[in-house]
Amino acid sequence: MPELPEVETVVRGLQTRLVGEVVAEVCVRWPRIIATPAADRFERELCGRQIIQVTRRGKFVVMALEPSKSLLVHLRMTGQLLWAEPITTAGAPEPPDGDVHRHVFIRFASGATLSFRDQRKFGRLYLVDDPQDVLGGLGDEPLAASFTPQVLGALLRPHRRRIKPLLLEQRILAGLGNIYVDEALWEASIHPLRQAHTLSDVEAERLHAAIRLVLQRAIDNRGTTLRDYCDLQGQPGRNQEYLAVRNREGEACYRCGQAIERAVVGGRGTYYCPRCQSV
DNA sequence: ACACCCTCCTGGAGGC
DNA sequence: TGCCTCCAGGAGGGTG
Numbered sequence: 001m002p003e004l005p006e007v008e009t010v011v012r013g014l015q016t017r018l019v020g021e022v023v024a025e026v027c028v029r030w031p032r033i034i035a036t037p038a039a040d041r042f043e044r045e046l047c048g049r050q051i052i053q054v055t056r057r058g059k060f061v062v063m064a065l066e067p068s069k070s071l072l073v074h075l076r077m078t079g080q081l082l083w084a085e086p087i088t089t090a091g092a093p094e095p096p097d098g099d100v101h102r103h104v105f106i107r108f109a110s111g112a113t114l115s116f117r118d119q120r121k122f123g124r125l126y127l128v129d130d131p132q133d134v135l136g137g138l139g140d141e142p143l144a145a146s147f148t149p150q151v152l153g154a155l156l157r158p159h160r161r162r163i164k165p166l167l168l169e170q171r172i173l174a175g176l177g178n179i180y181v182d183e184a185l186w187e188a189s190i191h192p193l194r195q196a197h198t199l200s201d202v203e204a205e206r207l208h209a210a211i212r213l214v215l216q217r218a219i220d221n222r223g224t225t226l227r228d229y230c231d232l233q234g235q236p237g238r239n240q241e242y243l244a245v246r247n248r249e250g251e252a253c254y255r256c257g258q259a260i261e262r263a264v265v266g267g268r269g270t271y272y273c274p275r276c277q278s279v
Numbered sequence: 280a281c282a283c284c285c286t287c288c289t290g291g292a293g294g295c
Numbered sequence: 296t297g298c299c300t301c302c303a304g305g306a307g308g309g310t311g
Contacts, residue, residue, distance in 0.1 A: 001303095001304070001305075003305095032287085059305085074305085074306090075305095076304085076305050076306075077288085077303085077304055077305065078288090078289085078290095078304095101289095118288095119288080119289060119290070120287085120288045120289055120290085120303095120304090121287075121288055121289080122287065122288065122304085122305070122306085123305095124306095158280095159280085159281090160280075160281080161280080161281060161282090162281095162282095165281090165282090168305085170305085170306080177304090177305070178303095178304070178305085227290090227291095266282080266283090267283080267284085267304085268303090268304070268305095269303075269304085
């Protein structure tokens, strides 16, 4: 599933291709993919606008448009943004069709096409005047300079909740998902069921470093591909080779050799080492 | 405040 | 081989 590193990889790819492009044609095949406005208005109001800037906020792709609107994309579970260069061959099918999972096509004046593909149709696109309407509730960016161990400590202290579901909460910390929370907790030797407010300053510091390490390494590896994730060109990431616990049930912990266990925490499959992640 | 449930979806896995 | 049921999971909503 796309989390912060996967979205960051997609955004970096879009930055080099999309800025300056002008939308020529929009086609929505599955209207419910468009969160706002209604799909027909989305098609009309996106046309003619130019992409000024592409950034990331949490797991959202944020495209600033001129005249002033913002196009936001959330990939959720299986969403993909795919880029196709202009098709020069006369008579070639355009936009690329025959793929029932491609739900939105955006064709640019240059002839290039950006399409949104999503097997499970959980992903959402938003066309809004003010991106804060969608992004306003998001918590801290874990890779921002302002996110310090002290900030993390202050975020955790008020909560008696279990640490894992809390870290998945986007209004607390924006960008972590099921994979990287498990990886960060293993890296920091903290049990997923640990109550957030019981973390010591030293543990908060360890968790802070672990979150940053795990996310940065995944960005350097262009994301984790367990099943569906791919970049703009359809290429998988390499970070799956660096996972310590995810999908390693029964295999030896890289730190202590104990068998990795799987449990369900907050309804999510959770992988951890029962020996070196203390409750 | 927090745990738990449901909904949205569909491919893949497991049971028989 | 084939059919059927179950399941994962991000986020938002509701309930206890």
